Amino acid sequence: xxxxxxxxxxxxxxxxxxxxxxxxxxxxxxxxxxxxxxxxxxxxxxxxxxxxxxxxxxxxxxxxxxxxxxxxxxxxxxxxxxxxxxxxxxxxxxxxxxxxxxxxxxxxxxxxxxxxxxxxxxxxxxxxxxxxxxxxxxxxxxxxxxxxxxxxxxxxxxxxxxxxxxxxxxxxxxxxxxxxxxxxxxxxxxxxxxxxxxxxxxxxxxxxxxxxxxxxxxxxxxxxxxxxxxxxxxxxxxxxxxxxxxxxxxxxxxxxxxxxxxxxxxxxxxxxxxxxxxxxxxxxxxxxxxxxxxxxxxxxxxxxxxxxxxxxxxxxxxxxxxxxxxxxxxxxxxxxxxxxxxxxxxxxxxxxxxxxxxxxxxxxxxxxxxxxxxxxxxxxxxxxxxxxxxxxxxxxxxxxxxxxxxxxxxxxxxxx
Numbered sequence: 508x509x510x511x512x513x514x515x516x517x518x519x520x521x522x523x524x525x526x527x528x529x530x531x532x533x534x535x536x537x538x539x540x541x542x543x544x545x546x547x548x549x550x551x552x553x554x555x556x557x558x559x560x561x562x563x564x565x566x567x568x569x570x571x572x573x574x575x576x577x578x579x580x581x582x583x584x585x586x587x588x589x590x591x592x593x594x595x596x597x598x599x600x601x602x603x604x605x606x607x608x609x610x611x612x613x614x615x616x617x618x619x620x621x622x623x624x625x626x627x628x629x630x631x632x633x634x635x636x637x638x639x640x641x642x643x644x645x646x647x648x649x650x651x652x653x654x655x656x657x658x659x660x661x662x663x664x665x666x667x668x669x670x671x672x673x674x675x676x677x678x679x680x681x682x683x684x685x686x687x688x689x690x691x692x693x694x695x696x697x698x699x700x701x702x703x704x705x706x707x708x709x710x711x712x713x714x715x716x717x718x719x720x721x722x723x724x725x726x727x728x729x730x731x732x733x734x735x736x737x738x739x740x741x742x743x744x745x746x747x748x749x750x751x752x753x754x755x756x757x758x759x760x761x762x763x764x765x766x767x768x769x770x771x772x773x774x775x776x777x778x779x780x781x782x783x784x785x786x787x788x789x790x791x792x793x794x795x796x797x798x799x800x801x802x803x804x805x806x807x808x809x810x811x812x813x814x815x816x817x818x819x820x821x822x823x824x825x826x827x828x829x830x831x832x833x834x835x836x837x838x839x840x841x842x843x844x845x846x847x848x849x850x851x852x853x854x855x856x857x858x859x860x861x862x863x864x865x866x867x868x869x870x871x872x873x874x875x876x877x878x879x880x881x882x883x884x885x886x887x888x889x890x891x892x893x894x895x896x897x898x899x900x901x902x903x904x905x906x907x908x909x910x911x912x913x914x915x916x917x918x919x920x921x922x923x
Contacts, residue, residue, distance in 0.1 A: 508682040510538035515587035517612045519599035520548025522662045523628035523671035530674035531561040544612045584618030594628030604642035626654040631667035658746040683731040692733035697774040701741035703760045705787035716865035717782035719743035724893035726752045739766045760810035778828045818849030828852045
């Protein structure tokens with residue numbers, strides 16, 4: 508998707524500027540032509556020579572070079588098919604958000620006629636500061652794209668949001684941007700993820716081992732393909748998956764259903780990746796239940812079956828995807844769920860497969876459709892699994908669209 512595309516990379520002053528080397532290498536490997544503009548402070552973290560060697564283009568940093576020649580920021584802005592500012596420091600974000608152009612990078616941004624992507628990188632307190640958040644919102648309001656900072660260990664030693672997105676992810680986002688036509692742009696996706704907590708008393712609950720990793724990875728990939736994603740998430744320890752994703756946090760199965768149901772009618776795609784508890788305590792105690800005797804009997808009642816309830820309301824033009832985590836009779840159980848809940852696809856994974864299921868960063872899946880046709884995938888990272896699932900969703904949407912426009916046969920069926 509990046510073959511022959513012209514990418515203008517802006518590198519600003521952040522310790523994460525060292526990642527610009529790998530980013531440049533990956534873009535060139537994908538067939539893109541890369542030109543690089545650096546701020547002077549960025550050169551304290553990585554040399555222009557390194558990036559010039561990798562891009563096979565001279566790196567620009569000043570409005571006028573040492574030979575007295577003007578580096579034409581207008582020409583640069585017209586040349587590019589996409590501009591990516593990575594890393595985008597708090598200072599550079601602020602300048603671009605307020606149309607300040609005291610260096611070549613910001614002047615080029617103001618001249619750019621192409622889509623512009625900002626990938627912030629800074630310490631977590633800087634990233635969360637109201638001024639920075641306002642600048643990010645302002646840049647997005649101008650039509651720019653945001654590649655949200657990731658959660659992880661930062662140069663300061665703190666852990667939190669502010670880490671520059673990995674180069675591979677930024678390349679994937681650019682590829683998705685250039686591949687957006689006819690894919691998920693303009694599509695609304697309703698996604699559920701994580702476990703549910705069914706309260707027993709104020710301090711105890713019934714739940715499962717789901718971490719939400721699979722669902723959050725799906726949210727990121729769906730957003731990368733241009734979808735408008737609403738994520739209804741049960742309790743997890745995960746940070747928000749992406750600034751482009753509308754995140755609604757809930758706890759119980761009932762709360763998850765009540766949060767998801769209003770978004771169902773406008774959804775083109777519904778992906779039910781949450782591990783919803785099947786049963787909840789019949790009565791929740793207002794006070795902590797005290798230990799009394801050697802046995803404790805707990806009465807459970809069924810929770811709302813979100814997939815089945817929404818499946819009854821599914822329109823012909825909607826696509827519904829469910830998940831089945833099984834320990835035995837995997838195929839039969841998954842196909843039964845596919846049919847009973849009116850799903851179009853079901854993603855089957857088995858706890859019998861090493862590295863699959865809850866808690867892992869990997870998964871191994873088999874995807875089954877309504878015709879019982881299946882496709883099995885090897886063990887992969889959940890991020891890669893999410894890409895496989897989204898590609899299948901795109902294929903199914905295309906099939907539905909093609910089926911909807913098939914003209915009726917011009918001749919009546921023959922008799923006899």
